[in-house]
Amino acid sequence: MLGNFTYHNATKLYFGADSLQYLNEELPKYGKTVQLIYGGGSIKKNGIYDEIIAILKANGKTIVEDSGVMPNPTADKLREGVKIARENHTDLLLAVGGGSCCDYAKAVSVSVHCEDDPWDKYYIRFEEPSCEIVPVGCVLTMAGTGSEMNGGAVITNHEAHLKIGHVFGDEVMPKFSILNPKFTMSLPKRQMVAGIYDIFNHICEQYFSGEDDNTSDYLAEALMKSVIHSSRIAVKNPEDYQARSNIMWSATWALNTLISRGKETDWMVHMLGQAVGALTDATHGMTLAAVSLPYYRYILPYGIPKFKRFATEVWGVDPAGKTDLQVAEEGLAALESWMRELGVSLNISELGANESMIEAIADATILLDGGYRQLDRAAVVEILKQSL
């Protein structure tokens, strides 16, 4: 922990099979009008919608519907949500869904009382909120993004072929989040494994950077091992509550700023994956999976000590009689083998990308410099070709 840093995360988490009841403790803290944010209506099929409406009504709230939040929420939808909040004088933005709904709620929260266009202000000019922020609460129905306990909000602009994340400060983090592992069980298996890979990659993005022997690295390895362990149970039996609950809890801690304290971070897999997502609208976790192995194999020669540690500490690779490079490569082989067990996408072709789109995806890829090798455009094109 060599540098100076702050840690502040005040989101109150209610976790467990009975956690929805705690909405009754939170609602009285906020004003009368609740903007209920959700996606395509799956919460109406599985009964969560009815449960929440009943609790909102019992607490005397006026409910303003804001549905149709898509898996990759768009700038147009964001503008629509801001309009709804302004017209109804929303007091609380209550997101019910996965990371998309939570992200969207946060993006709305910082835009309601600002005059500027939110896309331009936060995703082009990367400004910080300069107006009152509407409080956000989340009821999580999918484990993956960690959005329930961080300030991140990814928004997609299809016209501009851009999918950009803005990580806001602690004042934008949800005031509370309700995490009920049972709510995640109605997800199709493909969505579950995409979420699991998203969690795992969040940890990798923070782990594969820097050189110091850091508490954050040990914590990252712990979360990786917990996710691997529980994912193997959940893939065989998605109804295993214990496995699903550990995955859900790990997801939150994988991206609530803890494991990045005192160290550098990478985030290039997300830059590549988000560029693929901007062009294909494919599921976020799948885009990350599809570019991960080509990317990590590309940077491995520049970060052998960490990739070796990854192999021995996370995957139990026995280093005896092997070169560091061999051990490091065995770690990535173990990662690939686990990804095949999960059934995540191992190439971008199956996500709708093809060779003719490579240049456009490269154009949409933001280059960061925290990883073991700074990519240039030619390297991005090379990695994307390897990902086809």
Place this chain on the structure above:
Amino acid sequence: MLGNFTYHNATKLYFGADSLQYLNEELPKYGKTVQLIYGGGSIKKNGIYDEIIAILKANGKTIVEDSGVMPNPTADKLREGVKIARENHTDLLLAVGGGSCCDYAKAVSVSVHCEDDPWDKYYIRFEEPSCEIVPVGCVLTMAGTGSEMNGGAVITNHEAHLKIGHVFGDEVMPKFSILNPKFTMSLPKRQMVAGIYDIFNHICEQYFSGEDDNTSDYLAEALMKSVIHSSRIAVKNPEDYQARSNIMWSATWALNTLISRGKETDWMVHMLGQAVGALTDATHGMTLAAVSLPYYRYILPYGIPKFKRFATEVWGVDPAGKTDLQVAEEGLAALESWMRELGVSLNISELGANESMIEAIADATILLDGGYRQLDRAAVVEILKQSL
């Protein structure tokens, strides 16, 4: 993570060699009168006192001195601190020191505006705060107790031969804590290793309980490995900033509620150690060290799977060709070997206890039921005799 639980920890942490300057960001949030809490005056020798006074004055604060907080703060001192706060209308309790000062500040914070005697209310009747709580901030100069990011406050009553901890809720946690690893470097080595063992035992107390394969267990193992790794560097070179900073950060996360989420906990080593402390006034971490091995050897037969996991995951014991019991015992042998490296107390005799005090220590030992074996009084006496 089988049960229902909440997690809420809003303490803002400023970490690093330059972190004291952030006091300038926090002070304007509170009123004019700052009660400056510290111990025996070591902060006057190492310059921290002068630095803090300068910052308080630059922020226009009225400073009320509250010094002489002893390593095991007493009920009498607590009553004195409450009197100071009442007479001066304290707006912020600023603790500068180790866990004793932070604990004491929290105990004062919940007592200033309550009429009852604080020892009776919180440590005999175990009531919750029923009055306004004065905000607390900490500037930490010793890594160990985790008091900087939790609601715990241990107070000793020498007349009653009692040393009791009250774990208050999140509203009592410090509003901010400043963690500067350099401040911990002026500590004598004996205090450093006592703090290190305190950290390690906090993790053990939460780890050696329950049977589920839980994210919290993986995180506990990560913190243990980080502490072991960095302690070996720090014992050889106490000036190693990297090692001291990782120890400090691990201490905070070892006892800020994270690694106990979704699982049972033990805490019997603390009950035994605190009873030893109540009778001898010995250093907290040393009392824990002195009773740990006899206690863990006593309960091991009832928790073999977890002690085996401890051996293989934390200490790298090779289980090949061994019974589970043998592996488990090798884990405790590895723990003992590391404790000898640190140089912590391995018996209570050197802390001032003797056979004639065993019954009195047993009388002062609170029996909990979260561990792998519920102790009765005879077991406590047996463990204490083994600890002589």
